[in-house]
Ligand code: ADP
């Protein structure tokens with residue numbers, strides 16, 4: 045963090061922060077657009093994230109300030125509070141509401157947030173600020189929630205209070221992430237396995253296309269519907285709950301029932317992408333980073349040509365990476381149509397990569413992308429504790 049949050053807290057509230065907690069953002073390493081098809085995803089926490097500094101007040105108020113936004117606000121801490129338009133503070137307010145509804149006693153508190161995750165770019169700054177709030181309150185007041193309960197609270201906030209119909213992966217990854225590990229997660233059963241990811245001489249480069257987010261939501265719903273159509277057709281021959289119950293081999297035996305080319309492409313992506321997650325876990329377990337990189341490229345290609353959720357901005361990044369000698373794998377990550385791509389970049393080439401990618405991207409797209417160098421980081425933790 046290149047900001048002194050303790051100092052900023054003192055400036056804002058004229059007292060010392062009692063504790064500062066960090067919560068990461070996340071990327072999905074592989075397994076894209078299959079969580080809603082019963083497939084496995086493979087997210088990890090990143091070293092970019094959200095810090096929250098807190099200290100109690102005696103006014104029965106919650107006060108919210110973020111260094112990322114100009115607007116600050118405060119609400120009473122005796123009752124639950126209504127959603128306030130599209131205000132950023134709805135995220136912490138929603139979390140606190142859940143705690144209050146659950147009968148937890150939380151007194152007045154002053155909050156100062158700061159995030160170095162690009163906001164609204166698919167790295168889940170929203171799950172990060174939700175879990176940051178939930179984790180901080182749980183730890184500070186010793187409320188006794190376990191991590192999974194915090195995840196479920198944060199998801200409820202995102203779905204019911206913010207009103208975004210998203211799955212549980214983001215909150216889960218942000219809360220359960222561990223340094224140098226990926227999470228292989230079944231979003232339905234919440235069964236998961238941690239996989240060691242030894243990046244060796246490589247780093248995780250995160251490239252934000254900076255494309256304004258427009259299409260993502262409607263196209264997302266369209267893909268969900270197309271997968272349901274494929275499932276319905278397959279169910280004329282075999283009994284399935286989810287497309288991802290099929291391996292690529294088994295799918296090939298039944299795919300003839302899908303005559304529409306587009307629907308067939310969508311289903312093919314889903315089934316093969318799920319296989320790729322299994323292969324990726326195997327490659328990482330065996331320390332075969334080169335194979336993992338190949339699977340990342342294959343995943344992107346499938347998202348580009350079969351699932352059609354990429355776009356010229358994400359493709360420009362991945363095309364550049366394919367030809368750049370010091371990258372061994374790259375793909376779009378998240379819902380697509382913009383947002384971020386990730387790449388496995390050899391250490392020592394950060395500047396060279398940034399310079400050449402920037403030139404290439406500006407030339408093709410007309411405005412620059414933003415490049416972040418990250419590692420696979422830890423879930424939430426206390427960074428500074430001045431109250432004991
Ligand atoms: P993403 O999760 O992809 O970054 P979202 O639109 O889901 O994008 O969430 C972004 C929103 O989360 C922001 O507009 C803001 O309301 C809230 N948020 C995230 N990080 C912060 C922060 N550091 N300070 C204040 N609000 C934040």
Ligand code: MG
Nearest residue numbers: 168169170171
């Ligand atoms: Mg979000």
